[in-house]
Amino acid sequence: MHIKTLISAVLCVFVSYCSTAQDCTYTLHGTINDYHNKTALSGATVIIAGSRLSTISDVDGTYKIQGLCKGNIELEVSHPECTSLIIPLQIDGDTVFDIKLEHHLEELDEVKVVGSIIQDKTNSAQEKTLKLNTLESFSVGNLGDALKELSGVSSLNTGANIVKPAIHGLNGSRVLILNDGVRMQDMEWGAEHAPNIDINSAGSISVIKGASALQYGGDAIGGTIVMEQEKIPMKDTLYGKTLLNGVSNGRGGNVVSELTKAYKSGWFVKGQGAYKRMGDHEAPDYVLSNTGVKELAASLQFGKHQFTWGWDARYSYFNTEIAILRSSHIGNVDDLIRSINSGEPLIINPFTYDLQNPRQKVTHHLGKLKFYKRFEGVGKWNLQYDFQSNRRFEYDIRRGDRDNTPSIDLELTTHTLSTDFLWDANNKWQLHAGVLGRYQDNFANPDTGVRRLIPDYQKFDIGSFLIGQYRVNDRLLLDSGIRYDFSKIDAKKYYRTSRWEERGYDDEYQDLVVEDLGTQLLVNPVFDYHNISTTVGGKYRFKDYSELKINYALAQRAPNPSELFSDGLHHSASRIELGDLRIKSETSHKIAASYEKDFKKWGFILEPFANWIQDFILLEPTGVEYTIRGAFPVWEYRQTDARLLGVDLSASANWTDHWKTDHKFSLVKGKDLDNDGALINIPAANFRNKLIFSMPQWNNFEASLESQYVFRQNEAPDNIMVYSPEQQQDVLLEINTPPDAYHLLAFGSKMEFPFKNRTKLTTSLTVNNLLNTNYRDYLNRQRFFANDLGRNIILQLKFNY
Amino acid sequence: MKTIKILSLLMFVAVTFTACSDDDETPEEINEEETITTMTVTLVPDGGGATIILQSQDLDGDGPNAPDVTVSGNLAANTAYSGSVVLLNETETPAENITEEVEEESDEHQFFYVTTGSIASVTYDDTDADGNPVGLEFTLTTADAGSATMAVTLRHQPKKPNDGTLADAGGETDITQTFNLTVE
Incomplete structure (x- = not known):
């Protein structure tokens, strides 16, 4: 490719050199406009390649070049805010030629600007x-x-x-x-x-x-x-990178590699792969037996991206096998009481890479085809089809020869077709509208020999949205949007007759019964949900460049299959989970603001929010049911009105050229308004402070020390009383008691070593939980059974080529 | 032209994928093979006399109904009984005998008998391949007349050998049932 360019450049010079001998009196003139809104672009440079002829466009966007010779020329048009263009042109006499430039930088796909061009989505x-x-x-x-x-x-x-x-x-x-x-x-x-x-x-x-x-x-x-892909440049290039990570906690690591080939014409192809393998993780004082992981991921994408139109296709594959802490698999409520009281895992085996039961194995395939076209002076149209297949196996500890028969075997297949149009030609306003159709099928394999946790179902979704943005002036930008979603779920589920009656469904939903098999009923629930979401907000930039954003969003969410249909014993959690067919959509009203201000040496962002959720769906312990295996806590889904209030604060300061600090604080408070109590699983307040030293002269050396303080969650629902058959009395099950506050330190450092030909090696060393602190986190479901991870040293090598 | 080609290709793919998805089929019924619905403990007095049957039956498995617990009669005082346990899955027809599965994996299972009141002792009469107790067979000796309780617990994958207590054994509980008894 380079040779071709060179030849044409040489030819060009040669041609223009030759042609000076000819009659060179022709004039080329025209206007230079923006592609989208057709505004005149002043200050654009027009050069006739290989000659000394050049000009700059006027305020009204016009340009004029005199003294051209007959023949083929190449125009190089550039503008500070636009993509440079090279336009071949034939001169047969005085010529009028209008040029359209693209000034939307984010579409540029130029490698040099990647990093700073990630646009806000809202x-x-x-x-x-x-x-x-x-x-x-x-x-x-x-x-x-x-x-x-x-x-x-x-x-x-x-x-x-x-x-x-x-x-x-x-x-x-x-x-x-x-x-x-x-x-x-x-x-x-x-x-x-x-x-x-x-x-x-x-x-x-x-x-x-x-x-x-x-x-x-x-x-x-x-x-x-x-999650977005890195932009691929529109030029002839081949590049890639490889990452190698070694991890001490888990005694494993991963390798990631990717390669991209792109052409000036817009064609590109990119391949990527990653493999991760780790054995048992370790808490400071013991091995967390059966916590290894194996993960394989790969993707391939190709297509053609041009400014006016383009398409791409992508396929990605993800496969993971995760071993679940052996001690977290327990029997009845007495086993759970024992685990909570014992303070350390009941099963500690020597380190191994083996992944034993309980474990999960999940495979996800994703395929996507996308097409876009830009309409001059109007906007951009997108059309996309995507396909996903998700297969999940969960293996339990089972009797007999059933260790390799999964207890859960679900296959979720989804097809989505969507299209949208963005009117971005006008400087004052922008409109974005789209529609979507989705079909989903869930298949629960009966070969497990275990009653289905989630039933077979089909789901249909239709969604459409309209979003508008209006620029009032240079400081104030307003936005508003509305969306409508319809979803229909059509399930086929077997209920135990005793459960069906216990839930009171025989009064309300008896007409859904398709077949009565004695102890089980085949039921066909078909539910429709109509949901409306809207948002309105504005962004204002003050004279001192501080920025204020205020946004209100109304959102509705239809219940998911788990909330509707859960029914039975969940071994990994030692609880009976019960969904409810009566659950309807939940509605959230959220007001959020964001104030950002930068001073010379420091800056901060303050983000408060308030979220009121009507009919908030939650899962919490309500009582105990007895089986021959003993007593089990029952967790039921229910709906309540909830309120979440919180604030995020982040700040950073440059103390000197080399020393910098970052500070972050987050707080959420959740309240169940119906019961006047705390909501379950709300994260505790946490405070992070990071000290960073950087010395660009030393191969971009950077080192940091981070402190993370997680407060104790003092607002949690009450514990429940359960009857313990083993102790023959009622005991308090401390299932909601949050663990203590903790403080962790982390260290990180990084250096870069550039080589020839744009290749580069970056090394980094990270140490998490530097002091090997014992701690448990409220939002780790294994907190009942074991401490969290101990010290972890990660060494990373990255090659860019 | 190219645009139209690509568009039609997209549509074609979309239609093909949608068209080949499953129809509205009736899912297969699952009867759990591993469920233990019924535990029957048979106590035969060594010197002759009435055989006592203790039973816990939970026909809806982990459904909402609690197990149905029955004791056929009163135990005689100061008597040795030969005990045996049978486990059934009665959700299947005919009922499946789970005792066999436990016997086959006797090294991964153990019954525990915790008593109070007028029971003098419970001793194991069987062992697994490693010589550790299993508890499908046992001897129960009653004390003087009075009331008593016996909690029967089956643990899967307990620590073996253990000191005979549930706390030391660990593992998962497959069955646990307490019987209220009268010794006369």
């Missing part, structure tokens, strides 16, 4: 972004771990490997995850189901706290996580 919502270098430092971790870098984001964990992100205290179905424009459908309704995404596949991740990004969905009562 105008007025609280929004934060993690950039590639932060993501790379979590390469061996999970998506949820990385997101906790952002204030207001916490996680609900099941050990160290299953990390569900939570935004402003809400998780699961209330947090949407967009993976390269595809809404993840990976059974997010399960508390022990982590997002099936490899963190290494993202170029940047934005978090919108709240339901304001209506283009992605109307039910994001917690928020939306938008």
